[in-house]
Amino acid sequence: MGVESQASSPKDVFVGRVVSNQSVCRDQWRFEAAFNDFPPALPGQFVEILCADPLEENRAGGAFLRRPFSIGGLRRIGQQAFISITHRVLGIGTRWLSQLAPGDQISFLGPLGRPFCIDPQRPAALLVGGGIGLPPLIWLTEALVQAGKQTIAFAGARTADLLPLTRVPDVPVSGTAPSLAFEEFAxxxxxxxxxxxDGSLGAAGLIVEHFERYLDQADSPGESAVVYSCGPEKMLAAVARTCEKRSIPCQVCMERMMACGMGTCQSCVIRTHDKEDPEGWRYSLCCTDGPVFDGQTVIWD
Ligand SMILES: Cc1cc2nc3c(=O)[nH]c(=O)nc-3n(C[C@H](O)[C@H](O)[C@H](O)COP(=O)(O)OP(=O)(O)OC[C@H]3O[C@@H](n4cnc5c(N)ncnc54)[C@H](O)[C@@H]3O)c2cc1C
Ligand code: FES
Structure with a gap:
């Protein structure tokens, strides 16, 4: 996989071919597709995927509107970009994606949205991800390591078989101590x-509680770190509050139902603080102002 340097690149529709598709845990799938001339993209950005055969006029068996998914990885060989997407099966679109086979055609619109921003001044990075929020953080890890950041990941799930990570054989998962037990980070x-x-894997309890305890340890790099988070909104709110209390910069990757993904339909609003607005807040669009926001900017309802 590679991480690229240009954030604002032209977006377009790209039709590619599926290279692989595999189950990663219960109800979650990861596929990789190859595209010619896909523009530069950065972790945190997303694509709108047509979850239906691009060649079938009537979209039989698939979804009519495109669906948004974070780019979970991108590597290049010559002119070809190999993009991986990890998703959880929820409805018609994701069920269609789970049935993709190598050689199938797939249409992506992208790259879309604002990516995570790596702060050159802060030497450490802490990642906090929940369940299907982990894929963009896995790709971000590459960028952070390339930038020389001391990085630690915190990954949570409701139960063991909903964690989209691959165990490293023979490496034990040791309670609250960080370990190299998961391939994607190791x-x-x-x-x-x-x-x-439910305590079925790793430490028991919410990942935010373990993250907070870690920050309270004397040797934690919290004060010199940036926190990057993606996952359920309650988790993001808790991470943002924890960081605010300790004055740690925090970037959160948000989700909303999206139709266009490009700022036209106004279906993806998020309330954000705005000192210049007489009311002190405004609506931001998740698709074009985000999906990555400063955690202190979001109004957590
Ligand atoms: C920027 C962005 C990045 C995303 N990245 C990923 C990703 O990497 N992997 C992934 O699995 N999903 C991701 N999602 C969520 C994904 O877009 C939805 O799961 C998908 O659109 C569901 O489509 P569907 O046709 O299968 O479900 P639908 O048939 O549209 O809906 C089925 C059920 O799921 C609910 N639902 C649909 N979308 C969402 C949502 N966003 N949040 C909560 N409930 C929802 C619906 O209300 C309905 O009850 C992302 C969303 C955004 C906005
Ligand atoms: S999805 Fe249409 S404006 Fe954001």
Missing amino acids: DHQVPTVVSTD
Whole structure:
């Protein structure tokens, strides 16, 4: 996989071919597709995927509107970009994606949205991801390591078989201590703390509680870090509050139902603080002002 340097690149529709598609855990799938001349993209950006055969006029068996998905990885060989997407099966679109086979055609619109921003001044990075929010953080890990950041990941799920990570054989998952037990982070030598709400894997309880406890330790790099988070909105709100209390910069990758993904339909609003507005707040668009926001900017309802 590679991480690229240009954030604002032209977006377009790209039709590519599926290279692989595999189940990663219960109800979650990861596929990779190859595209010619896909523009530069950065972690946090997303694509709108046509979850239907691009050649079938009547979209039989698929979804009519495109669906948004974070780019979970991007590597290039010559003119070809290999993009991976990890998704959880929820409805018609994601069910269609789970049935893709190598050689199938797929249409992406992108790259879209604002990416995570790597702060050159801060030497450490802490990632906090929940469930299907982990894929963009996995790709971001590459960029952080390339930028020389001391990185630790915190990954949570409701239960063991909803964690979209691959175990490294023979490496134990050790309670609240960071370990190299999960391939996606261990490949970059990034230690990971894993928790499940029901204690079926790693530490028991919410990942935010373990993250907070870690920040309270004397040798935690919290004060010199930027926190990057993606996952359920309650988790993002808790991460943002934890960071605010400790004055740690925090970037959150948000989700809204999206139709166009490009700022036209106004269906994806998020309330954000705005000192210049007489009311002190305004609506921002998740698709074009985000999906990555400063955690202190979002109004957490
Ligand atoms: C910027 C962005 C990035 C995303 N990245 C990913 C990703 O990497 N992997 C992934 O699995 N999903 C991701 N999502 C969510 C994904 O877009 C939805 O899961 C998908 O659109 C569902 O489509 P569907 O046709 O399968 O479900 P639908 O048939 O449209 O809906 C099925 C059910 O799921 C609910 N639902 C649909 N979308 C959402 C949502 N966004 N949040 C909560 N409930 C929803 C619907 O209300 C309905 O009850 C992302 C969303 C955004 C906005
Ligand atoms: S999805 Fe249409 S404006 Fe954001």
